[in-house]
Amino acid sequence: MSDTAQLAADAGSRDPAVGLRAVRALRILVERLEALQVDNAREQGWTWQEIAVLLGVTRQAVHKKHAGGRGLLRRER
């Protein structure tokens, strides 16, 4: 239980340096996972609409964010 207690203490840390670093790391992790999963879904033939529904965002949002890196007409970033 002491490990759990320690984690709980960290998670509720009032030290902004700890908390903000965690948020940043989490955001990068989420971005990576999202890109992987969206690419994967597109490769399996999912439409942008289907992907958007499961991600809980609009079709336009998911298309704008992810369509650039794929396909023949992909934009250079």
Next chain:
Amino acid sequence: MFERFHADAQQAVVHAQHEATVLRHDKIGTEHVLLGLLAQPGSVAARVLARHGLDHDTAGDAVTRALQSRTGDGAEDIDADALESIGIDLDAIRQKVEAAFGPGALDRDPRRPSRRLGGHIPFSPRAKKVLELSLREAINLGHNYIGDGHILLGLLREGDGLAARVMTEAGIDLTTLRQEIRAELN
């Protein structure tokens, strides 16, 4: 200027492009040029470098290490300690993701194009400079062509890129190397 390039020098450039593609880099840097030279074991450049213990694999490892330690270049590392502080085990996530998508799947920066197969990768300004300097080295030697040896001389003349660092860290004295290549080319 590529019309003055001998076949071995052209091949080195083609290999450099390939190296950048494989490493998923968006520019051809001096390090890719060096790896391109080393990709042809029989060439002047590769033979002279081999005498100093630098081959393609050794240089490739050194480049990978150097790029990993460089911050702000390539994909940003995910801070495992920070995630642990909120109870998230990055290793466990990495294991599952790599099981499904292959090694390194989580380490790619999604904002960078990851599928450049066959695409054209531009030279970095420094690598461009190296190619220009290789022409100058050829002219200095009174040669009317650019061979792979001249490209290595160009890398040495430029001197500030990652390629020069890899050679220095391999314990190679760049002045000695330069003399040896010039001797080979004469």
